[in-house]
Amino acid sequence: MKEHGETDGPGLENRRVKGRHNYPSKHVDPENFLENDDVTRLLGAGEKILQDDARKIFNCVHCNECGTSHDRALLARKFIESGCTFEGRDEMEQNFKSNDTPYQDNKMRIRPPPGIPERSDRLFFMGCLSTIKLPRFTEHALGYLMARGVDFTILGTEACCGYPAYAAGLFGEYERVKAKNAAIFGRYKEVVCLCPACYFLFTSDYPKLPTRFTYVSEYLAPPARKRDGSVSVQHMCQLQNRGHPEVSDQTNQLLAAAGYEVEDVPHWCCGGGKGYMYRTDVIDKIAETRMADFTGDYMTTMCPGCFWIMKVYGMKCKAQPRLKDIFELLL
Ligand code: SF4
Missing domain, CATH: 3.40.50 (Rossmann fold)
Structure with a gap:
């Protein structure tokens, strides 16, 4: 389990945002943050889940930085199966x-x-x-x-x-x-x-x-014709924190091979890990914090979830770099 300041391996300490908790939901709503031990305890057979636990259980955007996002999904299932609910639940279920x-x-x-x-x-x-x-x-x-x-x-x-x-x-x-x-x-x-x-x-x-x-x-491959400009990349928690950290470096190398100058933006979740639902206040705060990290001529990603966040909050926060998806940058 990683704690604030700990890293995944050589070099990653330079990829962290100084003064910011690596766990985004803990950074923006520490009072309602469930530590991993709390999640394990609440999943125990004898533990009752109450409606009042909602804000804590859903204080998570599924970045899996803490390594327990699957357990947190199981906790949400226990919450629902205990007869509890959250705002927007009926609509989501009906839409499905x-x-x-x-x-x-x-x-x-x-x-x-x-x-x-x-x-x-x-x-x-x-x-x-x-x-x-x-x-x-x-x-x-x-x-x-x-x-x-x-x-x-x-x-x-x-x-x-x-x-x-x-x-x-x-x-x-x-x-x-x-x-x-x-x-x-x-x-x-x-x-x-x-x-x-x-x-x-x-x-x-x-x-x-x-x-x-x-x-x-x-x-993806570098384009035949060299490009220029500088670019900030939002890498994907869904890959980086779920067994495929190499894709982040490969993406940076690809953009550099295409001719772009890749900005040094330490990884942090954008807030878009599970869609815009219930604890939207948490998503808002994470996304707004993240937008200030992007520098350069462009900001980019290949993840639709990240792109949606960058599109909506980039406009709201008047982010300076111009948003372009990676396919557009490489075509
Ligand atoms: S998976 Fe959820 S609880 Fe864990 S660090 Fe990410 S947002 Fe926070």
């Missing part, structure tokens, strides 16, 4: 039941570039945040893969991977969309994920399939 997403519909808003094959062994799974809330970001990713000559297909309609339901403790809906997606994924040799939260669930909690799951970062 009606639309297979946390949103009021499941209509994709993207205009896919022409030429995507109807059939392929490789499925590009974009995710509901990407296709419904971030159509331009997603169109850039699709255009990028097409320009790189990657053979892939997409679905006409996607069900959410289930992460928002999982994080909210709504495991009935999570298990339902999981089974639905797994039945589809079994038809493909490879599923490439645009969203790292989808990738995490598919590789850690979905049924084992012969299908290979990959993250879109594997398909």
Whole structure:
């Protein structure tokens, strides 16, 4: 378990924000922070969960910096199964039941570039945040893969991977969309994920399939023509803190090889780990704190969750760097 000031390994101390707790939810709401030991205790069979525990249980944006985000999802499940609730729970559950997403519909808003094959062994799974809330970001990713000559297909309609339901403790809906997606994924040799939260669930909690799951970062390469300008990168807690820290360095190296000057921005969560739900005050504070860290000409990410935060709070906080998704920077 990492405590404030401790690091994951050589060199990482330089990647931390001085004077700021590494755990974002502890930094912005220390009074309602559950330490890992508290989580273990509350999950114990004899421990009762009360409605009054809500603000503490949901004081978490699932960055997994503390290494216990899965336990915190199980604690949210215990909270729900104890008959407790949180503001927005009914709406989220109803949206999942009606639309297979946390949103009021499941209509994709993207205009896919022409030429995507109807059939392929490789499925590009974009995710509901990407296709419904971030159509331009997603169109850039699709255009990028097409320009790189990657053979892939997409679905006409996607069900959410289930992460928002999982994080909210709504495991009935999570298990339902999981089974639905797994039945589809079994038809493909490879599923490439645009969203790292989808990738995490598919590789850690979905049924084992012969299908290979990959993250879109594997398909990125420096552009033929050199670029210039300086860029701050929001790396992905969903990968960095869940077994794939190498992707952060690879992304920096890729941008440098493309010609960009990569700003030295220590890693910290952006607040977008589980979607915009219930303890939005915590998300607001983390996101607003994070926006001040970005410097240079551009700020970028390849994660739709981070991109949504950077888009909304970058405008609200008048962030100086211009937001460009990584596909746009590399195309
Ligand atoms: S997962 Fe991240 S946001 Fe959640 S409690 Fe742990 S450190 Fe805080």
